[in-house]
Amino acid sequence: MDAVMQLLVSTSPFGYISKNMKKILNDFLAYETLGKSYAYQYLNSCYYKELTLLICLMTSYKNISNGKKINIDNLNIGTKILFQKEYYVFNGQDNESEGYSLIQLHKKNPVTRILKKDVIEAGASVVSSTKRRKVVSVKEDFGKQLGLSSISWTNEDSVIVILEKKILNKIMDVQFSLNGKSSYLGEFCAIKYLKESMILEQLPHSNSTEKPMVIFSSNMGAVIEYLDENDGEISEKRVYIIGDKWFENGQFSNLLTLEDACSDFNIPMTVFSSVPSIMDQSKFKFLKKMEKEFCWLESEAFSEMDISFKFVSSNKAFRNYLDKLDEYLEEIREIHLLRYLDKLLKRFLKMNYSKITGNSESLEQQMIIISEYMEKLNLEETEEIAEILYNIYCNRFGYQNKKIIDLVRNEDKCALIVMDEMVEETKEIYINDDMITVLPYSEAIFEDLYGAFGTIILLSPYAKDRKKWLSSYVSNRIIVVFPDIQKKYFSYSLKKDKRIIQDLYKLDDSYFERDSAYLKAIDKYFEKNKKETIRTDNSSEEKLLFDELDREDNAQKSYSILIDSLMKAVSEVESENESQFVNVVRGIGLESGRNLLGTEFGKIFILQDNYCRKVDVSKIEIGQNIVEFEIPYSDSFYRTQFKKYNFKDEYLNLSNITENIKLDYFWKKILLDYIEQGEVTSAQFKERMDKLGAPYKTKSFYGSWSSIEKMPILPRDSSFIYYIGILTGNSKLINESDKYYSASEKVKRNLNQERDKLIDSFDGQNLDEIIKDESIASYSIDKVILVEGIDIEDVPRYLTNKILGGSR
Known part of the structure; x- marks a missing residue:
């Protein structure tokens, strides 16, 4: 495997591969020989792309170096094979010799070759499809690059890799220099993508004719279904899960289910993530199921790391106003209809704890939002709560924050980590200070951040953000600054962290000493604050309150639930007709209780001085007014036109009717005439199509295609038109289904373009x-x-960049 590692390191497609990252990759190669299921966590999540590449390179290397050959005795006549860079059909043993017959494909004058069994077996591979284009054998180049004099052509070794689609997209664009030529990964490592619909999709720059060596998926549910459908009888020898996402609340139950499935079918699984992803006691339910656990609990480079905790003092007036607000919060959190208000108030408090100096435009805007929202709800306590918020805001707590920061920072470069909402105005405060850099809680930790700052200060972090930065060993000196009024629950939270680290040491038995800097800092804190240390006999009610204060609202989970509910409410024909999936990166809550899911490059209209301005969703700010216009979609407009023409010959012969419209209306006329004249019900329609062997569809699906009032423009693919041709006995639809489908596709595209142009x-x-x-x-x-910043993959496009009626 040295040659594989050397190829990856020399290519370094995503930048410099650090010493730590090389250790991760070498650990992977070593642990693979164990043949067991295991979990592995590094200090941060920066290594996923390189690791995924190594998995693909290793799998491809195993295939070309294992010496395996196809067995002619197991081939059926008609099997397609690749042999000596040309495609053939296997035609069985030749009657006049001891050889075997291969018939050339894609040639005007195909040649039949009679070859000995061992010659074919040594150089042939079975393919799932063929191409007319010239075959370029990148596998041979890959083998030569790795020093192999000959290669095997079978793809016997294959694996499943579950990871986020955004990582996969970057992987597929990687090119390697092989034998003096640039080649994409997918050209020598056949790859396919398992979609939620259970369809294996071809990926860009990948060899589409061979059996895949690697099946990627970003949908864990699809992989579980894939295992269940095949009763575990699959050719893939291991399942890899890569990323922190799978430990989040919205995905964790799927991870547990997948582990059960792999265990039942005796398929080993490996899970790679970061230490912060498993810094929660609930994750041990999964980790304990693994046969081995490997966790970076310590770092040799930061063995002298110093972590300390500083508390910002508050005056009596500040504490009194907080107590008053807490009384209202206790009532509000019990009322489901006020969950938005509860979220807004908690966020206001957290922003106050992150304030530096006295004034804050962000906080002032937040107060206005809360006041207007309460007025909209006709809340009796609106004035009282608004007054409390104002008094909290006017307190000098922000100046105390700055005083502590100035006190603890030294002459080295310093990173100040603050709440995402407070980043910009905090940057303004330190704009003339070259020695301090302001970063958000959500900042991704990459290898180049290590050692960049002599001191890192975390200002009132959420528990998950504290764990992220403290367990990543990103600097030799980290200081956590926290309000003294929350010292009790902060201590409770640290005790939970201590128990988690101790449990991780029990699972990973490779450490001789428990030398975690994080663990040492916690012990030091409790030793120093013995008198104030929280008792272990707190009431369960108090612990629940601590947990709620310590936990940031899980926007990811809330929006995932919303998306699921909206998708279930959409009929099969609608979801099939809008089958394009995208990633959602913004969750926007609106005053009405409705929501908007924004994509990375999505645009929406806002209203400024009664003028409409089209802006990027990524630039939407709290307090802005979104304006949305209801304009019938292309399907609705299409059905109106459909009724107008009504298939009369004089309409279809008009010069202003395009050829695509004629072809589109023609095949639908055939279908509707068949339905109307035969008085075919949707149940009968479904039964007849099922008998013909058409892909499975529901009764409601066929009901939509039976009526001009519901009929969409486009089916999922041309096979539907093909089976309509068989059903109705129309040879044109049978022989030219692709042509009719293409026409309908262009009709839909043109209508969408007209609507988009108007908007x-x-x-x-x-x-x-x-x-x-x-x-x-x-x-x-x-x-x-x-x-709110979120990251949800595979969301139907029709649910994005528009106001949605569902509430979270």
Whole structure:
């Protein structure tokens, strides 16, 4: 495997591979020989791309170096094979000789070759499909690069890799220099992607003719279903799970289910993540199921790491106002309809704890949002709560924060880590200080951050952010600054951290001494604060309160639940017709209680001085007004036109009717005539299509395609039109289903483009002028009260960048 490692390190497609990262990769190669299921956590999550590449390189290397050959005795006549860079059909043993017959494919004058059994077996591989293009054998180049004089052609070794789609996209663009030529990973390591629909999709730059060596998926549920459907009888020899995402609340139950499935089917699994991802007692339910656990609890480079905790003092008035607000919070959190208000108030408090100096535009904006929201709810206590918030804001607590920061920082470069919402205004405060860098809690920790700062200060972090930065060993000196009014629950939270680290040491028995700097810091803290140390006999009610204060609202989970509920409410035909999936990166809460899911490059309209401005979703801010216009989608407009033409010959022969519209209407006329004349019900329609062997669809699906009132423009693929041809006995639809499908696809695309062009024209226009357009059925305006960063993959595009009715 040395040659494989050397290829990866010399290529370094994602930048310099550090000493620690090389150790991770070598650990992987060593632990693979154990043949067991295991979990592995590094200090941060920066290594996933390199590790994924190594898995692919190693799998490909195993295949070309294992000496295995195809067995001709197991081949069926008609099997397609690749032999000496050309595609053939295996035609069995030749009657006149001891050889075997191969018939050339994709040639005007195909040649039949009669070859000996050992010659074919030594150089042939079975393929799932063929191409007309010239075959380029990158496998041979890969073998030569690794020093192999000959290679095996079978893909006997294969694995499943579960990881986030955004990482996979970067992996597929990687090129290696092989034997003097640049080649994509997928050209010598056949790769496919398992979708939620259980379809194995071809990925860019990947060999589509061979059996895949690596099956990627970003949907753990699909992999579980894949194992169950095949009763564990799969060719893949191991399942890899890569990333912190799978330990989050929205995914963790799937991880447990997958482990059960792998265990039942005796398929080893390996899970790679970061230490922060498992710094929660609930994750041990999974870790204890693994046969081995490897965790970076210590770091040789930062063996002298010093972690300390400083508390910001508060005055009596500040504490009194907080107590008053807490009384209201206790009532509010019990009322389900006020969950947004509860979230807004907690966020206001957290922002106050992160404030430096006296004034804060972010906090002032938050107070306005809360007051307006309470007024909208007609809350009786609106004035009282608003007054409490104002008094909390006016307190001098922010100055105390700055005083502590100035006291603990030294002459070295310092990183100040603050709440994401407070980053920009904190940067303004230190704009002339070259020795301090302001970063958000959510900042990704990469290897180049190590040693960049002599001191790192965490300002009032959430528990998960504290664990992230303290367990990553990113600096030799880290200071956590926290409000003294929360000292009791902070101590309780540290005790939980201590228990987790101790339990990790029990699971990972490779350490001789418990030398974790994090653990030492906790012990030192409790030794120093013996008199104030929280008792172990706290009431269960008090512990629940501590847990709630210590936990940031899980926006990821909330939005995932919302998306699931919205998808379930959509009919099969609608979801099939809008089958494109995207990643959601912004969750936006609106004053009405509705939500908006924003994509990375999504755009929406906001209202400024009654003018519509189209802006990036990523730039939406709290307090802005979003305006949305209801314009019938292409399917609705299409059905109106559909009724207008009504398939009359004089309409279809008009010069303004395009050829695509004629072809589109033609095949649907065939279908609707068949339904109407035969009085076919949706149940009968389904039964007849099932008998013909059409892909499974529900009764409601066929009901939609039976009515001009519900009929969409486009089926998922041309096979539907093909089976309609068989059902109706129409040879044109049978023989040219692709042509008719293509026509319908273009009709839909043109209608969408016309609608998009109209919407784009609203940018910069006065709202009063826009709503005069007859195309607009209605419009709505809603104020932004929450903006949250999330990362949810495979969300149907039709649910994004628009106001959604569901509430979280």
